[in-house]
Amino acid sequence: MMQTVGIALLGVGTIGSAVLRTIAAEREALAQRTGFALEVRWGLARHPERVVQAGLPEWAATTSIDPILEDPTVAVVVEAMGGEEPAATYLKRALTAGKHVVTANKEALSKHFAELVDTARRHQRALLFEASVGAGIPLMASLRQLLMVNRIYRIRGIVNGTTNYILTVMAEEGMPYQEALREAQRLGYAEPDPTADVEGYDAAYKLSILASLAAGRHIRPDYVERRGITTVTPDQILDARARGGAMKLIAQAELFDGSWHLSVQPVFVPGSDLLAHVRLNLNAIELTGDRVGTVVLYGPGAGPAPTASALIADTIDAVRFGAALLPTLELPA
Structure with missing residues (x-):
């Protein structure tokens, strides 16, 4: 019926x-x-x-x-x-x-x-x-299923498509930051005021939600150590490429000695790491549990x-x- x-x-x-x-x-x-x-x-x-x-x-x-x-x-x-x-x-x-x-x-x-x-x-x-x-990535459904059996002790990934797009075109096309940002805005990946994305607030909000679910208690976003991509220099981009890797805005939450440590910051990711190859506005999130090991979810992290x-x-x-x-x-x- x-x-x-x-x-x-x-x-x-x-x-x-x-x-x-x-x-x-x-x-x-x-x-x-x-x-x-x-x-x-x-x-x-x-x-x-x-x-x-x-x-x-x-x-x-x-x-x-x-x-x-x-x-x-x-x-x-x-x-x-x-x-x-x-x-x-x-x-x-x-x-x-x-x-x-x-x-x-x-x-x-x-x-x-x-x-x-x-x-x-x-x-x-x-x-x-x-x-x-x-x-559209079935992240919450996957996390809910994993938490039935696993203790999730690490979350790591690219959770903001705007910054990932900007860093990708800076690396692959040699665009200066401001030009890459304008292109992201033209394509609808970035808001007219991009502060929430480029300064890492958006990623911190998302990490707070994921970490709260894993921890079983509310971990507020102001607990996240946060640094955006506006500090990334062209020299860092070139150096990362020369070393076979990439600069990425990585959100990470990890359980150490009973305490959760959360950060959002641009870091060098070596070419051997899957996250180094996540391009443009795509997202990828690793969930690591004590039984299942590491599960990776990948796909469009934004868009209507x-x-x-x-x-x-x-x-x-x-x-x-x-x-x-x-x-x-x-x-x-």
Whole structure:
């Protein structure tokens, strides 16, 4: 029997619009594969006309989250706004109102992880965030499965496609940093204000989420030792190539003597290391467990289509499994 799932979409920018397009294009196929008919009933944006431009009817547009929380036909709130606030407040309010929550927001999640998990647990609702790290790479699903049996003691990888693209073209085409950044912006890989990416904040948020899951407790992003790529010089790029390797922005979390040590910084990666060969805007993440050894996940770490894919898959899982997929996280008393 087909089940209709009412969805409210917070944010109808690049990612939110991709979610709407994907649902519209794949509605019948999704229903056949999953048994769920997805219906977007609300779109929240600062300007209602943006919601209409994204493809929803005028009556579905709202600038306030209140009608969404009061609508009993909305089962899942999908958040694609970005930024810490008001997104973090909206996520908590949605969970408190009895809605499942799906988000791609690494900043809000990394800074409010314990609070959001606690709220979801108390109200027995799903909180899913596959799209927050690695976009379309099934990273959270893989990590969740590994953690059933393994103690994960090391996470290492390239988790920011913008900086990886910049470093790649600097090395392969000899572009100066500023020119490489402008090219990344032209292609849509970098924001007009690239600070979050190039200074390592984005990677730190993502590492915080992964490390929190591995540690079983909230490790805040300000605990991450962080240095961006703006300090990388052309001489370092040339020297890395001459030595057969590459400069990469590496995010790493490792367990030493019972304590987690987290860092995001540009480092030389030798050519014998798989990460040295991850090019352009792709991501690659190594997860090392005491039973399985090292598992490597590789793929597009950003982009509207991969991110929308993860958000929609999480929406279906939220309805299917509910709070059963909540992470095991030590919460404050």
